Amino acid sequence: MRAFSSRKLQNAIVPVAVTVCLLMSTPHASTQSTPPPQQPPTASTQNWPAPKDGDFAVKDFRFGSGEVLPEMNLHYATLGTPQRNAAGRVTNAVLILHGTGGSGRQFLQPQFAGELFGPGQLLDAARYFIILPDNVGHGRSSKPSNGLRAKFPHYDYDDMVRAQHLLVTEGLGVNHLRLVMGTSMGCMHSFVWGEMFPDFMDALLPLACLPVEIAGRNRIWRKMSMDAIRTDPEWQDGNYTAQPRGLRTSLYFLQLVGLAPLQAQKNLPTRAQADKSVEDFQQARFAATDANDFLYQVDASRNYNPSPQLEKILAPLFHINSADDFINPPELGIAEREIARVKRGRFILIPISDETRGHGTHTRARIWKNYLEELLKTSEK
Numbered sequence: 372m373r374a375f376s377s378r379k380l381q382n383a384i385v386p387v388a389v390t391v392c393l394l395m396s397t398p399h400a401s402t403q404s405t406p407p408p409q410q411p412p413t414a415s416t417q418n419w420p421a422p423k424d425g426d427f428a429v430k431d432f433r434f435g436s437g438e439v440l441p442e443m444n445l446h447y448a449t450l451g452t453p454q455r456n457a458a459g460r461v462t463n464a465v466l467i468l469h470g471t472g473g474s475g476r477q478f479l480q481p482q483f484a485g486e487l488f489g490p491g492q493l494l495d496a497a498r499y500f501i502i503l504p505d506n507v508g509h510g511r512s513s514k515p516s517n518g519l520r521a522k523f524p525h526y527d528y529d530d531m532v533r534a535q536h537l538l539v540t541e542g543l544g545v546n547h548l549r550l551v552m553g554t555s556m557g558c559m560h561s562f563v564w565g566e567m568f569p570d571f572m573d574a575l576l577p578l579a580c581l582p583v584e585i586a587g588r589n590r591i592w593r594k595m596s597m598d599a600i601r602t603d604p605e606w607q608d609g610n611y612t613a614q615p616r617g618l619r620t621s622l623y624f625l626q627l628v629g630l631a632p633l634q635a636q637k638n639l640p641t642r643a644q645a646d647k648s649v650e651d652f653q654q655a656r657f658a659a660t661d662a663n664d665f666l667y668q669v670d671a672s673r674n675y676n677p678s679p680q681l682e683k684i685l686a687p688l689f690h691i692n693s694a695d696d697f698i699n700p701p702e703l704g705i706a707e708r709e710i711a712r713v714k715r716g717r718f719i720l721i722p723i724s725d726e727t728r729g730h731g732t733h734t735r736a737r738i739w740k741n742y743l744e745e746l747l748k749t750s751e752k
Contacts, residue, residue, distance in 0.1 A: 416481065416485075417481075417484075417485070418485060418488075418489030418490065419450065419479075419484045419485070419488035419489050419496055420450055420451070420488075420496050420497075422448035422449060422450050422476075422479060422503065423448065423449050423450070424446070424447070424448050425446070425447055425448075425449070425542075426444050426445065426446050426447075426511075427444070427445045427446075427447065427537075427538050427541075427542030427543075428442055428443070428444055428445075429442070429443040429444075429445060429534065429537055430442055432534065432537075434524045434525070434526055434527075434530045435526075435527055435529055435530055436524060436525050436526075436527075438524035438525065439524070440513065440523075440524050442513075443507065443512075443513045443534065444511075444512055444513045445504060445505070445507070445512050445513075445534060445537070445538045445542065446474075446475075446504070446505040446510055446511035446512045447475060447502060447503060447504040447505065447538060447542070447543075448475050448476060448479075448503045449500065449501060449502055449503070449543070450488060450496040450499075450500075450501040450503075451463070451496040451497065451498070451499050451500040451501055452500055453500040453543075453544070453545060454500070459546070460546060460547050461500070461545045461546055461547050461548075462547070462549060463498060463499045463500050463549055464499070464500045464502060464539070464543075464545045464547065464548050464549055465494055465499050465500065465501050465502065465548065465549055465550045465551075465552070466502045466504075466535070466539060466548050466550070466551045466552070466564075466572075467501065467502065467503055467552055467553065467557070468504070468506070468535070468551070468552070468553030468554070468556070468557030468558075468560045468561065469503075469504075469505075469506065469509070469510075469553070469554065469555075469556070469557050470553075470554050470555030470556045470557055470558075470579075470733075471555060471556040471668045471669065471671075471672075472509065472660070472664075472665065472668050473509065473510070473555075473556075474505045474509055474510030474511070475503030475504050475505050475510065476503065476510070477734070478503055478734070479503070480734070482734055482735050482736065482737070483734050483735075483736050486736035486737050486740055487736050487740065487743075488501065493740055493743055493744055493747065494550075494743075499549065500545070502538075502539065502543065502545070504535055504538055506531050506534070506535070506556075506560075507526050507530065507531050507534050508523075508526055508531075508664060508667050508668055508671065509664075509668065514661075514664050514667070515609070515661070515663040515664050515666075515667055516661040516663055516664045520609045520610060520663050521608055521609025521610070521663060522609075523663070523667065525667070525670065526667065526671055527671050527672075527673060527674055527675070528556075528559060528560060528563055528671055528672065528674075528675045529563060529567070529674075530671075531560060531671065532560050532563045532564055532567055533567075535560070535564075536564075536567075536568060536571075547571060547572070547573075548571055548572040548573070549572070549573050549574070550572065550573065550574045550575070550576065550746075550747070550750075551564045551565070551572045551574075551575050551576070552575070552576035552577070552578065552743075553576075553577060553578065554578045554579055554733035554734055555578075555579050555580060555698075555730065555733060556580075556671075556672070557577075557578075558577035558578050558579050558580030558690075558733070559577070559580045559582075559672070559675055559677075561575050561576065561577035561688075562575075562577055562580070562582045562677040562681075562684070563675075563677060565677075565683070565684035565685075565686060565688060566677055566680045566681070566683045566684060569683050569684060569685045569686070570685065572686050573686055573687075573750045573752060574686050574687050574688070574689075574746050574747065574749070574750035575684070575686050575687070575688040575689075576688075576689050576691070576742075576743060576746055577688070577690050577691070578690075578691050578692075578733035578739070579691070579692055579693065579696060579698075579699060579730055579732065579733035580692075580699060581692075581699050581703070581705045581706060581709075582677045582678055582681060582690075582705075582706075582709050583676060583677075583678045583705055583709060584675065584676035584678065585672050585673075585675055587703075589698055589699075592624050592627075592628050593669050593672065595624055596620075596621040596624045596625065596665075596669055597621070597666055597669055597670060599617040599618075599620035599621045599624075600615055600617040600618055600620075600621055600662050600665070600666055601617075601666070602617065603615040603616060603617030603618075605617070606662065609662075609663050609666075611662065614657065614660075614661070614662055615662050617662070618657060618660060618662045618665065619653060619657060621662075621665060622652065622653060622656045622657060622660065623649070623653075625656070626648075626649065626652045626656075627697075628697050628698055628730070629697070629698075629729065629730050629731065630697065630729060631695045631697075631727065631728050631729025631730075631731070631732075632695065632697075632729075633695060633723060633725075633727075634727075634728055634729070678709060681709060681712040681713050682712055682713075682714065684713050684714065684715075684716070685714065685715070686715065686750065687715040687716075687746060687749050687750045688713050688715060688716040688717070689716075689717050689719060689742050689743075689745070689746045690706060690710060690713075690716065690717070690718045690719070691718075691719045691720075691721065691733075691739050691742060692706055692718075692719075692720055692721070693720075693721045693723070693727050693728075693729065693730070693732035693733070693738075694720055694721060694722050694723045694727070695723040695727050695728075695729045695732075696729055696730045696732070697729055697730065698730050699730070701720055706718045706720070719739070719742055721738060721739060726738050
């Protein structure tokens with residue numbers, strides 16, 4: 372099998388045609404890297420069907436760097452069953468892409484699946500075939516900590532999207548997607564999908580990112596996070612026997628950039644509470660994060676820049692950001708500028724409220740699902 376080559380703001384909506392990325396959903400923060408363990412919903416509260424897990428092996432996948440992985444495993448979960456029209460085209464497949472450090476299972480939580488996948492809901496799993504992949508370098512897919520460490524190929528976002536396409540087409544036999552949507556890193560992947568495979572989907576819903584090169588403060592915190600590990604003597608060029616202490620510094624940055632200021636001040640109103648949140652975050656994250664995996668995950672964004680080719684996107688695209696997102700601050704004006712170059716695009720800025728969670732607003736579906744409903748109607752064929 373071959374690899375493919377390749378404060379409070381008003382709700383700002385640009386009705387023309389559209390914008391790093393992290394994961395985490397806790398009461399006080401939303402960030403990137405491996406999420407802490409979460410208790411699954413109980414049978415009495417879960418309103419969506421159990422997912423089916425699978426693995427797809429790709430032989431001799433060639434990365435953009437020229438490196439080749441003899442066998443790359445892509446793990447995934449699916450809900451529902453694909454449906455085809457008379458011409459054999461799949462009509463109900465939805466690809467949902469996770470953030471940096473996450474996995475497809477991050478979407479199997481009440482704030483997301485409970486709002487979208489249940490009976491009668493927008494992405495009812497009885498009607499749609501939902502695909503939740505673990506990206507290369509993440510979850511239960513192939514990643515540095517599986518054994519290759521720093522010898523693992525240095526993947527980037529283009530590599531990750533090509534691998535997703537292989538999984539969808541050759542692994543699952545899906546020849547068309549009703550919707551591609553993603554959060555944070557998955558948001559960026561959605562833009563790449565729209566440019567790389569413009570005829571493959573009916574609609575795109577990128578949440579919490581910008582469609583330009585990662586620069587400014589966003590690049591600075593990433594570089595500082597990577598340097599904290601690489602300059603630590605304990606890292607030993609990736610051949611450490613215990614997680615290097617520099618990883619803790621990286622996780623400090625991670626927590627900080629994911630915080631929503633309003634929620635942090637409300638939920639952590641004293642010095643003691645704020646300090647404890649740092650200790651709790653470190654305790655949960657340090658034990659669940661591998662330094663090499665983290666380095667690769669953050670570094671994968673190094674050459675992301677869909678801006679020059681936004682005109683290639685053909686499908687209707689709704690791009691949604693939150694006004695309290697530290698990583699993608701609205702004052703930059705980037706989303707409003709770039710959206711005009713997407714033929715059927717629209718940018719939506721969700722104002723700060725008691726419901727928003729900064730960057731993590733992307734996973735709180737009840738805040739933005741009305742726009743998803745509109746997008747699905749707009750893109751009906």
